[in-house]
Amino acid sequence: MSAPKYLAIVKKIEALIRSGQFKEGSQLPTHRELAQQLGTTPITVAKAYKTLAERKLIESFVGRGSFVCNHSQLSDVIRAESSEPEKNLSILQPCLSQHSERLNQVFSQILNRGNEALYGYVEHTGLARHRLMGAMWARHYGLEVTDHNEVVLASGAQHALSALIQCYTQPGDTIAVEALTYPGILSMANMLGRKVVAVAMDGEGMLPHVLDDLCQSSDIAMVMIVPSHQNPTAATMPAERREQIAAVINRHRVWLVEDDIYGFLNPQPIAAITNFAPQYSFHITSLSKAVSPGMRCAFIKTPATECDRLAAFIRATIWLPSPIPFAAAALLIHSGEAFRIAEEQRQIALHRQQLAREQLAGFTLYSQPDSYHLWLELPAYWQADAFTLAAKNRGILVSSASYFKADPLTVTPDAIRLSLMAIENEPALVSTLNQLAELLKRDTRFDYVHC
Ligand SMILES: Cc1ncc(COP(=O)(O)O)c(C=O)c1O
Structure with missing residues (x-):
């Protein structure tokens, strides 16, 4: 039996959107026009x-027609600038004012x-001492x-994720x-044609058992x-769950990318999943959050x-990440300051x-006691x-x-995700959370009754 006709139309339009032939924001033909064209x-x-x-590929508006959605997820989620920075509960970054002066000094020193050597081309992807410091950083947090x-x-x-997807998977994979995951992964996979x-x-x-069934x-x-x-x-993930995931990875011999960018927030290091499946695992750490x-x-x-394969891919695409920030990173890691800054940020989060x-x-x-963010389940109304729109309308x-x-x-x-770190000023954070709580308590469903 052939698939229903409407599904064939869905498939065709989806392919046109994904290939970029139907551009974001462009208007689709009316129901009548397309019906005529397709018989x-x-x-x-x-x-x-x-x-x-x-x-979520198109949006339809009564009287205006249907339009290809703008896939602006990343820019929606990662908003560094807002008209009122004191009300930004969206971006996940450290409280920079704590140590920005020290960063200025380190960069001037470098x-x-x-x-x-920092101004020239460097062999491989980076200087050995920068990679050594990277190993030291990751080891400190459980790798x-x-x-x-x-x-x-x-x-x-983000660069690491994109390089790994491109180097170890093919379009259509x-x-x-x-x-529920980091939107940077979703938009990257989407852009590169991976499912x-x-x-x-x-x-x-x-x-682990759901992953196991899926891999099977x-x-x-x-x-x-x-x-x-x-x-x-x-x-x-506690250690036991990590071992169970690693067992699935080893059983099915599938590549694992372990993005441990928030690992420094664990009060005690937890063994990386990579430790239990080193043949198949890529482990990512970054200084962005710490x-x-x-x-x-x-x-x-x-x-x-x-x-060598990954290094060759990075070399072919960008030659190498600039050694200048890595020199600053190496200095901070070697002196122990990077670990102190990370711990200071954890205390702020706590x-x-x-x-x-x-x-x-x-x-x-939902959160850990020292997470940068929390996951809030909304009241039933x-x-x-x-809610995100209503909050945005209040800045x-x-x-x-x-x-x-x-x-x-x-x-x-x-549910919504709230970052507690983007607003530097603590009284401003408290006031914004307070306004949010007021909005959460308001059941606006029947507001029109009073109009
Ligand atoms: C899970 C995760 N991975 C990667 C990134 C991007 O990190 P970077 O700034 O190092 O590219 C983020 C940023 O929010 C993230 O939450």
Whole structure:
């Protein structure tokens, strides 16, 4: 039996959108026009458009028509600038004012030193001492790494993720991710034509038996996991769960990308998943969350067999990440300052989590005691996108659960992610959380009754 006609239309339009032939924001033909062109009925086209809208590929407006969605998830989630920076609960970054002066000094020190090697081309992907410092940084937070030759430098974790997807998967391949995940992974996979499949999670992160079944039943090219203070749910995998995930990776011999960018927030180091599946795992750390996102310094620990291949890919694409910020990173790591700054940020997060729990008392919150962010389950009368918009209309930026959904066909959980670190000034943070709590308490569904 052939598939229903409306699904064939969905498939065709989806392909045109994904290939860029139907541009973001462009208007689709009306139901009647397309029905005429395809020799079908307007009802069939309407059904196809409804499915495309459910998949968040198009948006339909009464009286105006249907338009290709703007996939601006990343810019929606990662908003560095807002009209009122004191109300930004959206961006996950350290409280920079604590140590920005020290960063100025370190960079001046580096640039005044007349270190010519930093201005030239450097062999491999980076200088040995920078890779050595990367190994030292990652080891401190639970990664087993003895040979710095297995460490490759990248210009931030996002660059690391993109290099790994491009180097180790092909267009059309499937990548397994946490059901709610960092939108940078979703937009990267989408842009590169890789499919993502959502793996169910619980309070400790991705479920090993679900991953196992998936690897058994389908062709999975890569698994991507954020094991600590997961973005967005803040779930942290305990050691036992990590070993179980590693067992699945080893059994199915599938590539694992372990993005441990928030690992420094664990009060005690937790063994990396990579430790238990070193042949198949790439482990990413970065200084973006612990020290400064502007430095763009990330370290990838590769399986012993893969270092040259990944290094060659990075060389072919950008030659190498600039050694200048890595020189600053190496200085901070070697002196121990980077670890102190990271711990200082963890303490700030710890304190802010307590403040947030006071301001948002009575609401259902998920986080670790020292996470940068928390996951807030909305009261039954609020939906995630509607609340995000209502908060935005009051100048407060929060991140809707819809930004993090790996499977666009699933129902969006009624939840939002709140970053507690983007607002530098603590009284301003408390006041913003307070305003948010007021809005959360307001059931606006019946406001029109009073109009
Ligand atoms: C899980 C995760 N990975 C990677 C990144 C990007 O990090 P970087 O600034 O090092 O590129 C982020 C930023 O929010 C993130 O949350």
